[in-house]
Amino acid sequence: MRLGPQPRELIDRSQRVLFTFDGRAAGGYTGDTIGSALYASGQRVFSRSFKYHRPRGLLCCSGHCPNCLMTVDSVPNVRVCVEPIRAGAVVEPQNVWGSLDRDALAVTDKIGGPFTPVGFYYRTMIRPRFMWPLYEKVLRNLAGLGKVDERHHGHSRYDVEHRRARVLVVGGGQSGRAAALAAATRGPGVVLVDEGMRLRGAELEGVEVLAPARALGIWEGGLVPVDAGGVLYRFRAERIVVATGALEQPLVFPGNDLVGVMLPDGVRRLIRDFAIRPASRAVVLASDDDALEVADELREAGVAVPRVVDLRTAPLGRIEAKGRRGRVSAAVLDGRAVECDLVVASAGRQPSYSLLAQAGARVEYEPSRGIFVPAELPAGFEALGAVTGEGCATVHPLRSSGARNGDKSFVCVCEDVTTKDVDRAIAEGFDSIELSKRYTTVTMGPCQGKLCQLASIRLYARTTGVSEATVGTTTARPPWAPVELGLLAGPHHEPARRSSIHFRHEEAGATIQWAGPWKRPYAYGEHPEDEVRAVHESLGVIDVSTLGKILVEGPQAVELLERLYPNRFGDMKPGRIRYGVITSDGGRIMDDGTIARLADDLFYVTTTSTGADAVTAWFEWWNAVWGYDAEIVNVTGALAAVNLAGPRAREALSRLVDDPDDVAGDAFRYLDAKELDVAGVPCLALRIGFVGELGYELHFASPAGEHLWDRLVAEGAWPFGLEPQRVLRLEKAHIIVGQDTDSESNLLSAGMSWLPKLEKDDFVGKLAVEHVARREEVERLVGFTMEEDVVPAEGAQVVIEGRPGGRVTSARRSEAVGAVIGLAWLPPERCEDGTRFEIRVDRRTVGARVRHGAFYDASGARMRA
Amino acid sequence: MSFLLPCPHCGPRPVDEYACFGEVTTRPAGESPSLRDLTEYVYFRDNVAGVQREWWQHRDGCGEWFLAERDTRTNEVLSISEPEPAPPV
Ligand code: FES
Numbered sequence: 001m002r003l004g005p006q007p008r009e010l011i012d013r014s015q016r017v018l019f020t021f022d023g024r025a026a027g028g029y030t031g032d033t034i035g036s037a038l039y040a041s042g043q044r045v046f047s048r049s050f051k052y053h054r055p056r057g058l059l060c061c062s063g064h065c066p067n068c069l070m071t072v073d074s075v076p077n078v079r080v081c082v083e084p085i086r087a088g089a090v091v092e093p094q095n096v097w098g099s100l101d102r103d104a105l106a107v108t109d110k111i112g113g114p115f116t117p118v119g120f121y122y123r124t125m126i127r128p129r130f131m132w133p134l135y136e137k138v139l140r141n142l143a144g145l146g147k148v149d150e151r152h153h154g155h156s157r158y159d160v161e162h163r164r165a166r167v168l169v170v171g172g173g174q175s176g177r178a179a180a181l182a183a184a185t186r187g188p189g190v191v192l193v194d195e196g197m198r199l200r201g202a203e204l205e206g207v208e209v210l211a212p213a214r215a216l217g218i219w220e221g222g223l224v225p226v227d228a229g230g231v232l233y234r235f236r237a238e239r240i241v242v243a244t245g246a247l248e249q250p251l252v253f254p255g256n257d258l259v260g261v262m263l264p265d266g267v268r269r270l271i272r273d274f275a276i277r278p279a280s281r282a283v284v285l286a287s288d289d290d291a292l293e294v295a296d297e298l299r300e301a302g303v304a305v306p307r308v309v310d311l312r313t314a315p316l317g318r319i320e321a322k323g324r325r326g327r328v329s330a331a332v333l334d335g336r337a338v339e340c341d342l343v344v345a346s347a348g349r350q351p352s353y354s355l356l357a358q359a360g361a362r363v364e365y366e367p368s369r370g371i372f373v374p375a376e377l378p379a380g381f382e383a384l385g386a387v388t389g390e391g392c393a394t395v396h397p398l399r400s401s402g403a404r405n406g407d408k409s410f411v412c413v414c415e416d417v418t419t420k421d422v423d424r425a426i427a428e429g430f431d432s433i434e435l436s437k438r439y440t441t442v443t444m445g446p447c448q449g450k451l452c453q454l455a456s457i458r459l460y461a462r463t464t465g466v467s468e469a470t471v472g473t474t475t476a477r478p479p480w481a482p483v484e485l486g487l488l489a490g491p492h493h494e495p496a497r498r499s500s501i502h503f504r505h506e507e508a509g510a511t512i513q514w515a516g517p518w519k520r521p522y523a524y525g526e527h528p529e530d531e532v533r534a535v536h537e538s539l540g541v542i543d544v545s546t547l548g549k550i551l552v553e554g555p556q557a558v559e560l561l562e563r564l565y566p567n568r569f570g571d572m573k574p575g576r577i578r579y580g581v582i583t584s585d586g587g588r589i590m591d592d593g594t595i596a597r598l599a600d601d602l603f604y605v606t607t608t609s610t611g612a613d614a615v616t617a618w619f620e621w622w623n624a625v626w627g628y629d630a631e632i633v634n635v636t637g638a639l640a641a642v643n644l645a646g647p648r649a650r651e652a653l654s655r656l657v658d659d660p661d662d663v664a665g666d667a668f669r670y671l672d673a674k675e676l677d678v679a680g681v682p683c684l685a686l687r688i689g690f691v692g693e694l695g696y697e698l699h700f701a702s703p704a705g706e707h708l709w710d711r712l713v714a715e716g717a718w719p720f721g722l723e724p725q726r727v728l729r730l731e732k733a734h735i736i737v738g739q740d741t742d743s744e745s746n747l748l749s750a751g752m753s754w755l756p757k758l759e760k761d762d763f764v765g766k767l768a769v770e771h772v773a774r775r776e777e778v779e780r781l782v783g784f785t786m787e788e789d790v791v792p793a794e795g796a797q798v799v800i801e802g803r804p805g806g807r808v809t810s811a812r813r814s815e816a817v818g819a820v821i822g823l824a825w826l827p828p829e830r831c832e833d834g835t836r837f838e839i840r841v842d843r844r845t846v847g848a849r850v851r852h853g854a855f856y857d858a859s860g861a862r863m864r865a
Numbered sequence: 866m867s868f869l870l871p872c873p874h875c876g877p878r879p880v881d882e883y884a885c886f887g888e889v890t891t892r893p894a895g896e897s898p899s900l901r902d903l904t905e906y907v908y909f910r911d912n913v914a915g916v917q918r919e920w921w922q923h924r925d926g927c928g929e930w931f932l933a934e935r936d937t938r939t940n941e942v943l944s945i946s947e948p949e950p951a952p953p954v
Pocket residue numbers: 035057058059060061062063064065066067068069079080081082
């Protein structure tokens with residue numbers, strides 16, 4: 001069915017391209033689209049409609065309607081009429097039960113299916129509620145557009161790029177190209193975006209041409225995302241020229257969706273671009289000169305054209321298309337049947353103004369020409385060509401009057417909405433166009449109103465007896481063209497942070513888990529308790545590189561820190577460490593860590609593993625508010641850290657330093673900070689006791705991570721993971737901010753009343769602490785031991801006299817204590833040491849007793865050893 | 866939100882590079898404010914439909930903290946300024 005060579009054809013007849021369609025071999029030429037190749041090989045039915053499963057064929061052949069949506073290489077909803085052919089592509093029809101030509105569900109068209117009434121969803125999804133899941137299941141199968149292939153992960157690379165342009169031209173028709181070229185003479189930075197195939201690879205002097213590519217919308221601030229196939233460009237331009245042209249509007253008449261009813265531009269494309277003879281007998285219903293030309297082009301292509309009607313002049317009242325098995329067999333014009341297999345019909349052209357409307361342009365109705373035109377463009381925008389209304393006009397698209405018993409007249413082919421549906425919506429009181437849009441879903445389908453907005457407004461105006469200007473348009477919202485969700489989501493990132501020692505943990509067989517943004521070892525073996533025992537009895541080492549590490553330096557570093565923390569720092573000697581807690585002005589505990597004074601004006605602050613970024617931002621913000629002369633530098637990633645802990649820690653360390661006297665008990669005391677070379681690596685060593693034994697936290701340059709780790713392990717240190725560390729810290733009743741505390745917790749209720757120095761003039765959270773001190777205490781965080789050997793879940797309910805009275809935040813079995821221990825929030829009157837209460841564990845309650853102080857080594861002798 | 870925001874160092878950049886720390890508030894000064902004043906300061910914001918002074922950080926850029934006057938209705942940024950240094954002690 002190909003014609004002889006056409007002057008402007010896009011196909012290369014020397015290059016056959018083979019693909020599969022619906023399981024069978026199919027083919028075309030380079031330059032074809034999948035749709036044109038299928039059409040040339042005789043395929044006429046391209047899809048089944050959304051609700052009624054009516055057969056549908058090419059309507060616009062320019063990527064605007066829903067009629068040719070298919071699944072191509074597992075990507076659903078591809079418009080094959082504009083999708084370039086590619087060798088080996090696997091093309092499947094969608095929304096079909098059976099085959100395209102014989103769809104079992106087409107009965108819904110004849111007898112009325114579940115969707116027949118407009119507003120079906122609103123009528124059905126009411127009662128009984130338990131039916132909803134069933135409805136949903138059935139509906140998902142009946143309706144809808146395409147299926148996501150859940151096993152398919154091939155087409156998963158999407159990129160997002162931020163771009164600037166001086167002038168961005170949307171639309172590569174004559175006016176768009178001319179504007180781009182003119183702008184290019186005035187300087188660089190001109191980009192032209194066009195959705196068609198014709199400009200693919202085209203060269204315009206000084207213009208970057210993106211084609212085929214689609215501008216998806218215009219957002220606030222003149223942001224124009226452009227889908228360039230696998231890449232999303234987020235454009236910002238100083239000037240945006242919209243030359244999106246005009247859209248041919250379908251006529252609305254009974255049978256207007258039959259296969260073989262087409263818009264003139266689509267027919268022209270088949271002939272001109274792809275050298276296809278579209279039919280053997282055609283009736284042309286024209287509303288502009290372009291469509292009349294198409295009649296000539298059809299004749300030239302050897303198509304018989306028994307009837308051409310110019311709707312602008314001919315007083316044609318009634319049009320109807322008759323079909324056999326869904327395909328056009330005749331056009332009935334004012335009662336006279338003309339046999340044909342193609343009806344070329346349009347109501348004329350309507351400016352394609354949606355992008356401008358999104359940008360904030362007002363849209364006005366022009367009754368003399370029957371079109372909506374953009375008016376009052378926002379600053380920085382320009383409209384050119386047909387989008388301004390130039391050369392546009394439409395005749396009244398509704399041609400179905402009096403067709404009581406005829407076929408359906410579709411206002412919206414995407415959503416299968418007929419004139420009857422709209423009439424019914426109006427009768428039911430949905431008498432504003434915005435309400436009707438939501439009720440009937442007209443304009444909400446894949447064409448986004450391109451082919452149905454005008455007709456629905458005019459139908460509304462006619463039925464309600466008001467003017468089109470009064471009816472107005474519905475709000476144009478992005479995306480203007482359909483887009484793959486993957487493109488909007490952008491490249492798939494799941495960033496994980498790993499310490500420089502991480503692969504040693506993997507080699508040692510550690511179980512790795514997420515800890516905030518980090519991947520960390522949970523434990524190295526099956527038995528975390530063995531790792532706990534190693535720390536208590538001998539020596540352990542844990543990778544704590546994940547701790548946040550911040551340097552605060554400057555003449556006013558002390559002032560800044562004293563105002564950020566409830567603690568005092570001015571009285572600290574260089575080389576000493578203090579535990580600190582950050583609270584908000586509302587009194588909430590935000591983070592905790594250690595603060596080491598390295599010099600008069602230099603402090604080294606550690607934060608929790610998840611808190612580094614937030615604490616850095618918090619420091620910087622307050623410093624900006626107060627304007628102190630202090631610098632804040634987040635060095636978390638630059639430094640690795642390990643905690644060497646256990647009774648043998650000093651002995652092991654002394655073998656790795658130059659002078660063992662440097663780490664002797666009185667030379668390196670508890671809460672001292674010291675610079676030390678350990679195994680040849682310059683370290684900042686902090687003597688602290690988070691895990692309750694003699695311990696040294698070594699902070700050093702990340703690249704030395706594996707080296708130092710290996711040396712410590714060689715000295716007999718057992719690697720221990722997060723889980724043993726949780727047990728160890730709980731034995732010392734050390735809290736974890738965010739686990740044992742929440743947004744309601746404050747310093748006093750969390751048992752840290754010793755910490756805030758209220759005599760200071762100011763610190764963040766001071767006012768709240770003072771207020772809390774005056775107010776009646778609500779609850780308190782205390783330790784407890786279980787009476788039985790069961791571990792309550794975190795969050796387990798505390799039961800007091802049969803009623804809920806608090807909650808457990810942490811609980812673990814401790815070998816060293818010989819009991820299950822934990823932390824819980826209790827009413828203050830229940831917090832005496834030894835008070836009994838109950839905890840709900842697995843549907844029963846188990847007794848527990850309040851325990852003050854650390855569970856293990858209450859005097860702290862071991863960590864001070 | 867997709868507007869451009871000028872950074873004092875880097876010039877106009879997409880807003881997604883920044884972190885907004887909300888409108889500028891006044892911490893209650895002096896000795897123990899009333900509970901009402903404290904609550905007002907901690908929890909309440911004016912949330913005006915109009916021009917608002919707010920804190921911004923060029924988080925994914927140079928890291929600078931600055932103040933901006935922004936019209937919350939249009940996202941037009943009327944001015945930006947760097948915070949004042951502390952008066953000498
Ligand atoms: S026929 Fe392909 S989008 Fe209309």
